Amino acid sequence: MPPAVRFGVNYTPSVGWFHHWLDFDLDSVRADLDSIAALGLDHVRVFPLWPYFQPNRSLIRKRAVEDLLRLVDAAGERGLDVTVDGLQGHLSSFDFVPAWTRSWHRRNLFTDPEVIEGQAAYLHTLAAALADRPNFLGMTLGNEVNQFSAPPHPDPDRATGAQIDAWLERLLAACEKGAPGRMHLHAEYDATWYQDDQPFTPAQAARLGAVTAVHSWVFNGTAQRHGRASVPAEHHAAYLVELSKAWTDDPHRPVWLQEVGAPAPLVPPEHAAAFTEATVANALDCPGLWGVTWWCSHDVSRSLADFPELEYGLGVLTNDRRPKDTAAVLARAARAHRPLPAPRTTALVVPAVPGRRSRCAPGGPVFDAFFRLVADGARPTTVLDTRAGDTGHLAARGITETVTPEQVLPTTSRGGTRS
Template structure:
């Protein structure tokens, strides 16, 4: 298996976001390759084919002009160890934000406070860092590519307590600059960027659906039902089981390429919204729903291993999200994910086109100032879920494209419905 596979022709990929058992992401400070190998063995034992890994930005680039060679070597060693176990590796660069903690280098904070999206010196440093990581891994067949960073859009506005303000045009320029650096370091790999769902659901957020669906080699979506979905509809509701599939299909409304791959890059079963004893059922329902989405690149579950409870101050839900325990035992959700992998590989058939499209009107297709209609409780969200409950397989289409016959035909859409028409 190589990174060169065409995601349109192959079955979707299955992987996990790698959370080390020894020290969580702080393991970069005391890197233990033997512990990493043992973690990767337990991941490979589930039959998965890739991991997404997270260098901590301040550890790897503690000074704007110092990218630590030893840290880069350790990342390369992790990628090599994964390859020995049949696992491909996607690398996030600017970490950034992980499990409620921010990791930004001191040369961007307090006395050196500079905007990470607009300051010329910071941009130079970020681009050099991303280019260096990509170049160091480019020669490895199991290196998939770079994600600019994990949910870096959360730094750009509320509810972050100290945001780096940027407007959509500045975000556009920043994303293109960072992805160009990744491409310079490792030409032709799967380089993309990732936002949490404010990009899709929050009015006036500077990271927009247009950015997600138009910039980079694929569209990444992160599905978390603690965003109000599980609270509003319940753990067993259609909306909760279908939330990930909905985001995959919502992303297609803004894509220019009708076959653009969508990567469900994060999805998990957060307690207490999804009870621990219900996680396997939720996993099965979520995976089944997204596998019915055409052009799905893959599913990368959050996360590989639980967080050690010896580590303090995490939100409670973060401790138990692993499909494996901290002593590398398979949990019921992990067993169900492994079963899904076996089922797909035993006989994959790409899903049929989704012929019914819900119209998405957000005021402007580029900046989407009224995108709350897409979020839980919004008109588009509600219409989509009602159609699913009625047995349909809906997708979405922008209001600006309803009259574009060529676009509709390219996506296989034969019926267009407005949210107010769905009862």
């Protein structure tokens, strides 16, 4: 029997935010983890800040690695598994990249051979140090590193899709060498699926690494266009889960909803619990979902300056560790026993060409067609146009009907082709 869906949070320390690595306080971390474990969740995703751990290309700080191990052990004592991101990277609007890649030492994060070898050494070091911890799930290369590779970043590290392929394969291999057999993966924000000029591609996301990771944020135009309680907003996470499946070569590849949250003011605090409940319920209707990891555990302290306003209140727990209504929603979901979702038999055809990804973005015809189907009572998934006639592929995924965006009408009547 397939394992139950995992429920966890992205761990944002209540004291010092991710700067807590500079003044690591194990007692404070333990108190944070106690408040997470009390919700009945089973895992946390944690974020070493890359410049703090590897301030020089040939220096990986032993004390920082030891502090990470202490955090992982403390989580294990509370029944929490841990997944670790390496290259931080980008977090809550701030970039954290070491000085040896910027300004006078400006080198491309994705193509410079010395930078890549430094990154590989760092990821291998973390993975090897964690390899014997039974509650260590695996490494994610970094958090939304694709935002460094193209606009709207103000100073992007340009690379081709082939160069990103090589970068991902090299760094995933470093993680695997350090901790063989763990769940190593990479994770990007939704420009991978929506932005035509992104060198990080859907095929990479759906084929490289142990699982596919998706990050769902409705401030990408979804909530602005449709409203917080709309079908597109409440099903956006499920859409990304199902959209990712078009590119996978393995019909049973798991998908991890690695980041999802309720961003104010588009989702006002008084409506966050309802949005959370709807988002989680709809994601759980996706076959092959590995887990849901909410962003984030604790609010950002108001004593810290210059964060975008929405970042301060995204926690399911307050900054003094009190649970919010959203925490109760996640706790109920984590406790619930539910049947496995049935296969999604209707597949919306999406373009395989990376340069047509904007058709899948909010306002694009694939996006609009998907949610017309949902509003009509269907449970759609997606399939590439290059595979829409492959009966073996369709059968392996349980698909019995394919439909193009042009065939989907905003009524109960729609056309399709039986496979």
